[in-house]
Amino acid sequence: MRLRNVKRAFNRINDYEKLIANPMEYKGRWHTYFNNDNPIHIEIGMGRGRFLIDKAKKNPTINYIGFEKFTVVLVKSLEKIKEEGQMDNLCVVRYDAQDILELFDENEVAKVYLNFSDPWPKERHYKRRLTYRDFLNKYKIILKPEGLLCFKTDNEALFDFSLEEMNTLDMHILRETRNLHASPWVQDNIMTEYEEKFTKEGMTINMVEARYSSQ
Numbered sequence: 001m002r003l004r005n006v007k008r009a010f011n012r013i014n015d016y017e018k019l020i021a022n023p024m025e026y027k028g029r030w031h032t033y034f035n036n037d038n039p040i041h042i043e044i045g046m047g048r049g050r051f052l053i054d055k056a057k058k059n060p061t062i063n064y065i066g067f068e069k070f071t072v073v074l075v076k077s078l079e080k081i082k083e084e085g086q087m088d089n090l091c092v093v094r095y096d097a098q099d100i101l102e103l104f105d106e107n108e109v110a111k112v113y114l115n116f117s118d119p120w121p122k123e124r125h126y127k128r129r130l131t132y133r134d135f136l137n138k139y140k141i142i143l144k145p146e147g148l149l150c151f152k153t154d155n156e157a158l159f160d161f162s163l164e165e166m167n168t169l170d171m172h173i174l175r176e177t178r179n180l181h182a183s184p185w186v187q188d189n190i191m192t193e194y195e196e197k198f199t200k201e202g203m204t205i206n207m208v209e210a211r212y213s214s215q
């Protein structure tokens, strides 16, 4: 998208049908937005949206909600969604994950995706990482007991930190790899924009899938 078009889209952000203007109104009743009781999967920090769009096209019986806090990034995903035409199982919110409990009731979500979350490498910023225990505790509340958290990153230090944080919450690791693209799980993998960029640069991708209960 050219800068001029991004600016125009930015100014008309509320015209996009797939951007939920008042997402708090759907707390505890997202099924009324989608008009069905299908499972809800969310991606926090969806960026330009390729992952979520591909997921939604591949899995029409799952409802997808994308979170993005920056409007300038969000407009790019909204444009892409518009180009796809009719997509009944996908919508987007402009929200900070910090406030996620304002949007979902307990046990309302089946899966949370964190893809290439900002690493916040400075030690003093560790509480901003989306896998810090305060965030993990919030995902725990909105996820169903059997719900899943799936995290991918190129960043080794963030991956180590995230595994430690999951450990403090006694989370149960179902899948873990330091090289997703050389693992059997690559078959189901859908690439994100960042993933494609890092992979082309020769970096390996870390992935962990975990849940809060051991059952």
Ligand SMILES: C[S@@+](CC[C@H](N)C(=O)[O-])C[C@H]1O[C@@H](n2cnc3c(N)ncnc32)[C@H](O)[C@@H]1O
Residues within 6 Å of the ligand: 044, 045, 046, 047, 048, 067, 068, 069, 070, 073, 095, 096, 097, 098, 115, 116, 117, 118, 192, 193, 194, 195
């Ligand atoms: C490095 S990008 C990755 C984008 C995409 N997931 C991908 O893999 O291509 C991280 C994105 O997360 C968004 N983000 C970071 N912190 C967030 C938060 N607290 N709530 C919502 N979005 C956030 C950023 O604005 C950015 O677009």
